[in-house]
Structures are given as structure tokens and as C-alpha cells.
Amino acid sequence: MSRPTDTPPDRDQAAAWWRTGIIDMAPDRIRFRGCPVQQLIGRVSFVDMIWFLVVGVMPSPRQARLAEAALVAGVDHGPQAPSIAIARMAMTCGGSLNNALASAVNVLDDVHGGAGEQAMMLFQDIRSRLVDGDDLARATEAGLAHWRRRYGPIIPGFGHRFHRTDPRAPRLMALVAEVAETGEITGQVAAIAGEIERQLAAAKGRRIPMNIDGATAVIFSELGLPPPLGRGLFCLSRSVGILAHAWEQQQQGGRNKGPLPKGWLWQYDGEPPRDCPPV
Amino acid sequence: MSRPTDTPPDRDQAAAWWRTGIIDMAPDRIRFRGCPVQQLIGRVSFVDMIWFLVVGVMPSPRQARLAEAALVAGVDHGPQAPSIAIARMAMTCGGSLNNALASAVNVLDDVHGGAGEQAMMLFQDIRSRLVDGDDLARATEAGLAHWRRRYGPIIPGFGHRFHRTDPRAPRLMALVAEVAETGEITGQVAAIAGEIERQLAAAKGRRIPMNIDGATAVIFSELGLPPPLGRGLFCLSRSVGILAHAWEQQQQGGRNKGPLPKGWLWQYDGEPPRDCPPV
């Protein structure tokens, strides 16, 4: 039996294997989520575009303002952060900026880049308990208890090993309050985060203030994102600092930059000198 | 001889090994290039912040508008681009979004992510010949000849293997013209790029129109950036599409996504079946 040559089923199957709703393309035509690229360029901001492409909707100006603030806040925390140190070391090894970005963004994993995502999980779990009719204090208690049973004692988004009060968090929360007043976000997640802070302080006898991960988790949750995108967007944000440091290092020069100044050595704490074991 | 304990030379040496002008930090205080982070949050756009951190200066609104357009334009070119395909495949292998971003951004190397940087090298080389007093046509001729001798026949930033006219380029160049009229950029690099286009058409007998790499190279050069940052900023831009596709793939599901539909195989063109050579 013949097959019409203009619609080959195999090629269709291959096309379907790579199907996407993000981009449609034909010669001389690129559309993102249905919209011609030339309409987007010069009209939407970079943050609008991030939202449109990743989340799938065009944010309102006030939503974009919050997203923008969260992205601005997380760009860098200095070269003692492994991501930044890695970017600087990578640039002295001979690769290009894309390679330094890759080695560095790669380590924004559960511990270094996951706190925001984890705080979103916690906040959204508590929010789902509110939907079930519980009041804020009880839902928060239950959510915290559940978190500790499942993931251990660290409550993500609160406390900081370096700052007593993370200067980024209060500023971000002020912006959240501003937008909540307009009704464009509900402020419910901000209230949850505030209640967590209150309960942590009551339990510990001292403030464990919200940090940047908690504050951005409030923003991203208020804006309706699922937790994994909290990490994804943090990666975009931190990529800015990674790029800045990689480029600065490039200009400083250096070859094979080690973690300690040239000539310093590590401490060896293994087997004493010995002959090679027989094989 | 004694050493004052409050300024240990060793620790100073270690601090100097990691010196930076990007970020200053003390408990409860973060300053980027001298400015308190809480002043930046909610006040500057994400693109302002990218510029401030990476380039080192705060852009004017019109400069930011051009930078924003360039960053918006490059976010994605579909899953046939290796960077995007890799992100989608990576997400089915069990890692997180940061890992998918890393494997994908890593391949924005000379061939896949370097055309913008290369176009900036070409444009800026021609610009330096103008500064030496040459006229535009002659400087461009000399610059093109130099490029071909050194790097081969491909002129970066012009022509596209898929689009006859890359729909992003004319829109970006229109924005460049707008801002050039205000005097905030000189328009000199745009003129160089236009002259290259003219000379390529004359030589080939058909238009080889500027593509997105050429147009963003014009923008970044007009804004005073050195070529490597063209690649660096493209990496930030394409990271958006990489993230969008990785996340979409996550939602589509799949395990160990191969390049071809499940059950398809590659063609083997090597040695015929044989016994293992003796060792």
C-alpha cells in the first residue's frame, strides 16, 4: 500500500518525540507561545519574557515587579559561595564563560540552591492545610511538624549562618506587602511565612528571621509557581553573579587558581609513608 | 618578633587571593559595587542589575532598553538546537533543573554560542580601523579580508541556515536606529554592520542578511562591551529557553529520553561481526 509522501508517519513520530508548546518555527517565522518574536522584542521586559516562556503566562506589571525584585536580590553572595568560587577558578583553567557558568550553576543543587524550592514546598503544604479549613496557627504548626518528621530539623527559608538579619528579606517582604494591598496577590503565603517566623521565635526564645530564600519563596508562591521553578529562577538570578565573577577573574588573570594562595598546601591526614602494597 | 593578632598577614593573603570589586559583605550588610542591596531591590530592573554587576555601570533607560531587547530576542531557538535538546534529555535522567541548565549552557561554546562574540570582534576590529581615519567602505573591506585570512570564510552574524530573513534581526536593528537618533549610542557599529551586509551582497550577488548574532553584536558593541561578554550575555538569555524546555519536559515525563523515538536505533557502520582480538 502506498503512503502519501508529504506526510511521512515516521517523520511525524520523530516530530512528536520533540513536541513543545513553547516555540513554533518555520522559515522566517518564530513564535513563542503563539506570539511573533518581533512583537515581543522591544515591548516586553526580560523578566516578562522569563515569565512568559518558563511559567507560560505574561505577568501583570505588579507581578513582574515582584518577580524582578526576587531575581535582583539573589544574584550574588560573594566568592565564599561554592558557585561563585567555582566560576572564578574555572575561568583560570582555559575555558570560556559558558563553561564557567556550567560548572558553577551545576552546584546550585539541594543544599546550595534548593532552600527556596524547599521553603516553597513548606509554605504550599501549609497553604493546602488552610484550604482544608484550618486556621493559620494550627495549619502552620501541623506543617512544621510534618516537615520536621519528613526532612529533619532545618526549616528552610529562616536563619542565616552569616547574617543575623538578611538585609534582602525585609526589603522583599515590604514589596510583597505593597502588592498585596493592591489585591493582585493575596498575601496568604506572606502571612504563612510570618506565622512560621513567630512560631520559630517562640520555640527558640530568639528570632530566627526569614532569609532571602524564605522571601523569594513567598514571592514565587504568591505568584503561583510550583516549587521546582523556585530553584530554576534562582539559577537564572545567580547566573548573573556567576558571570560577573567569572569575567572579573578573567580580567584579573591567573592560571589554575587554587582555593588557597599560591604555595599554600593542604594538610595530609592519611596513611604514613609506606611502600606500595603488593599486587 | 610579635605579630599583631588583629591583622594576621596569612588571613589577609587569603582574603586578597579572593579579592573582588563586585560584592562587599559584613554581617547584615551586602553591597554590590558599593551600593546597599536593599536600595537596588525594587528599584532597578533585572537587566539594570545584570549590567551593573557584569559590566560595572548602571545603564541609562535607553541603554537598558537595547540590552533588554537583545536578551529577550535570544531566549530560544527550539529543540533542534543542541542546547535545548540537551536540557530536555537531561531532565529525564533524574537530576534537577540546575543540572539540566549546566549540561546545556556548557555547549554554548564557540560554534553554538560564539557567533555573537565573533561578530563583536569583527565589528570592533573594523571600528578600530575607522578610528585610524579610514572610510567606512575601505575599513570594512580591510576588516573582512583580515577576518577571512585569520578565521576562514564564514562571516559571523550574517546568514542563517534556516531563515532567509531572521525575524529578530530587523526588529533589533530598528530599536538600535531609534536609540541612535537620541544620541545615546553613536550608531557607528550599526553602520559597520550595514556596510558588511552591503559588501557581502555585492560579492555573492544575493542578500546574506544580518542574523540575531549580528544584531545583538551591534547592540552590545554600541553599548561598549568587549566581545567575550557578548557570549556571556547570550548564555543568560538562552538560559531562559533552556529552563523553559527543561521544565516542560519534566511535566511531559519520560525516562532517559534518547534523541530518536523509543525503539528506533542508530545505523552501525563499523567493523563486521568478529571475535575479540587476542590480548
Place this chain on the structure above:
Amino acid sequence: MSRPTDTPPDRDQAAAWWRTGIIDMAPDRIRFRGCPVQQLIGRVSFVDMIWFLVVGVMPSPRQARLAEAALVAGVDHGPQAPSIAIARMAMTCGGSLNNALASAVNVLDDVHGGAGEQAMMLFQDIRSRLVDGDDLARATEAGLAHWRRRYGPIIPGFGHRFHRTDPRAPRLMALVAEVAETGEITGQVAAIAGEIERQLAAAKGRRIPMNIDGATAVIFSELGLPPPLGRGLFCLSRSVGILAHAWEQQQQGGRNKGPLPKGWLWQYDGEPPRDCPPV
């Protein structure tokens, strides 16, 4: 108070921050786990060295033979595997072999590279139940039930989506049996794996034979490794195939290799053509 200048506490603290028992170095001297490097070179095999450095002990010849077989078996599973496809695509983007290796090894994550580690967890959990005095059938039942409750229905190390009988597994298990007869390994984990296979077949009414991940998990467990090193050693093994394919692709040429042949496109299944939403 003075501080002796020959033992600066700060520098000691920095040295301790990077302490290691793997390598000791001074000018003209390198010792691995206490042994001079020049004694190791030309005397121990690459697999001996892998074991010595990673695991910390020099394997006996028979142990090395098993480790060698496991490392040989996992080198490659063809370009439909994401790791291999990524390596080939990466090489057409302009980077070097180290970059292609990085993007590819990165995806040997829980789903693509974690089955061996997971099988080791399962086997060792069952083994620990045996130590508690249970008999093999009951310990295996309990272990399988525990696994399913905690991680879901997939039993790692058994079954293959492509092969009915993975040709690598029986060969590896024959080597395990050989060495078990000499008494250098106990064969206990091999027995556990056999019992799992028996119970899976009884439950499903058809054989779900052990695959390469199961067989290498038996070997690495018999050799006393903790589960994460199962993944680590698989990464070393698969790096060989990744390198071979990246290099072959380099010789084939190509620029920006997409997953489908040049000119093929993906299927767009998103929003219909529309104007850009207002911002």
C-alpha cells in the same frame, strides 16, 4: 603576645580546611595514601589505582579482576542513551573533549546512572536482614516489600526495556561465581540477587532477568563498596564510551548537531498564533 612565625595558625586552619588522606605532596614528592607515586607507576594496573585511590585499599588480583569486568561491561550503550547523545551533540558546538565529558557525565543521575547504586542499596538492605538471622527467602521478601513501600514498584537491577536477556549480566555473574569458589568473596550478595530474580519470576509468571546494573551491583557489593560508589564507578566506566563517541563525532564533523536530521522540525502543540498579550 608573639606567635611563632614558622607555624602560623591561620595557614594551618586553611590547610585543615582542605585536609585529605588521599594525597601528600611536597616539592619533588607525591605520595598516594602513603605510597610514592613512582612505585605505583608501572606496577599497579589502572583498576588497582582506581580502587586504591577511591576505595582506599589495594585490591587482590581476583578482586581487581571482578572490578575490571564491571568497569569493562558498562562503557557504552549506544547513541540513544542520553549521555552518549549529549556527548556527540556537545562536540559539534565548539568545545573540547573535557566539556563534552562534563555535559554527558552530568546526566548519569538517579534515573540514567543510579540503578546500580539503587540495586546496591536493595542488596545490602537484604544482606543486613540476613545478618539479623533471617533466612534468604524471608529476608529477600522483606527487603523487596520494604523497597516497594519506600521507592515504588520498580526493582532496580532487573529487567531491561530493550534486551530480554542483557548479554552482559550472565557473563559478569559467571565471573562472580568463579571468584566466589576461591573464597575471596562470599557469594552472599550473588545469592541474594538470585533469590530476587526467583521471587520476581514467581510473582510475574515470567523471568525478569538481572541486567547490567544488577550484576555490577552484585560485584561492587561483594567487594565491600557502599552504594554511592556504585554510581561513581559507573561514571568512570561510561566516561570511556562518552569519550569514544565524542571523538568519533569530532572526526565525522558537523556543526550544532540537533537530535533529528538537518531540516526536520519538532511538532508544536501550544497556543495558536496570537498577538502578544499586553504588558
Place this chain on the structure above:
Amino acid sequence: MSRPTDTPPDRDQAAAWWRTGIIDMAPDRIRFRGCPVQQLIGRVSFVDMIWFLVVGVMPSPRQARLAEAALVAGVDHGPQAPSIAIARMAMTCGGSLNNALASAVNVLDDVHGGAGEQAMMLFQDIRSRLVDGDDLARATEAGLAHWRRRYGPIIPGFGHRFHRTDPRAPRLMALVAEVAETGEITGQVAAIAGEIERQLAAAKGRRIPMNIDGATAVIFSELGLPPPLGRGLFCLSRSVGILAHAWEQQQQGGRNKGPLPKGWLWQYDGEPPRDCPPV
């Protein structure tokens, strides 16, 4: 016109897009370069398999011995090497061993992992001048002059910033001499390297002895490899140390390990405190 449904040209085209001579597969059958995998397992060493897969030929026992020595020699140079430091830092960020390997192997680029490849380029360039009939001293002189003109004053493979005599190089060269006596390698590249050492010493008035990159470049060139594989094989070798250190760090624990001890800070050398510029 009809198309036979059992040989769809589209699927053939897709198969050809991913063609390879490395691996042939069908259900229950895997052949590497024509040989059944089950014949290779338990019969060839890991180094044989590396050679067979990557280079394409099965090495003789003496060739394998040299390759083995080169792979053993390069596994680790301690945590001041960026690759090793990155692996250790990465493991404290929450990812798995595959992720740490990726971030670390990625930086084995031109400066950190390319010296062996570069030494191979130099040696093979000099060898090609010998083939043209020149004598060793003159060919070496010409090769060194050519190298300096093209790549600058650093001669790859000689001298070390830490060791006066790299203890790995003489041991490797002794093995080369052993095998050269049997006639299985010519020893020609070893002679070239010796002549370079002689000319460097004559020019500088002091020995600039061959380092490990020079010695492995001799071995890989004597074994007939093209320069890029020198870097590729070094990546396999160094992956062993990377894995060992990542695993050791995992056992030491720690979260977000920075380059300096906890609480130390970097030196800020940028703009003094100031208000945020207007935007």
C-alpha cells in the same frame, strides 16, 4: 508512487544521522567494534577496553602497559588543583557524584588539562620535520621556534611551578625506554622530548625538566594517538582523583564548602560605599 513499509527512508535517515562504528546493538546483542561484549568482559583489561573503544584498536600487552602507566600517573595532584577543589566543593552542595565529576572534569580545559595535548602537538610537529629529512637538533630547533612564534614562550610539557623534578616523569620515561628496546615503539618521540630538554637547558642555563604532561605526551605520541586524545585520556585519568576526593569530602561532611575556612572573608577592592545610581 508507493514506498515499501519495511524500509522507511525517513527512519533510515534518522538512523544515519546517529551512525557510529563503535557499537552495534539488537535485542540481547551488544557488539563493540564488531566484538560481542560477553567476549570482552573478563578477558580484556579496562585499559584495553579504553583503547579499543576510543582509539579503535586492541593494544598489545606492552602498549597497554605504557598506556596504563600514563593513566595511573595522572590521577591526582591534590586539592589545590582547581579540578579537585571543585569536586570537593560540589559534593557539599547537595548533588551526586556524577554532578561533582561533571563540574570538575569540565575545567580540564586548555590551561588545566591541555598541556599534554599541546606537548603532543609540539612533539608531532617536530616529528613531521624529521620525516622531511631534517636531523633531530635542527628539527627540534625549528619546531620550538615555530611553537614560540605561534603560541608564545611557554613550552608545554617542561618545567613545573611546584616540583623541581616531577617524580612521575622519570619513572614514565624509564618505562618508555624499556618498551622502545623491544621495538614495539620507535622511541623517536622520546628522543625528540630529550632533545627539547637539552635545548631548553642550554638556552636557560639550568634544567627545565620534563613534567608529567611531557612524559604522557611522549607515551601517547609513541602509541600513535592524535593530540586531542591526550586531553581526553587525561580526563579519564584525573576523573579517578576527582571521584576519590568527592567521595572523601562526602564522608567528611560539610555544607556549601567555600574555598576558605568558615567565617573568613574575601577582600573587597571596588567602589567605596555609595548610594545606588539613579535609573
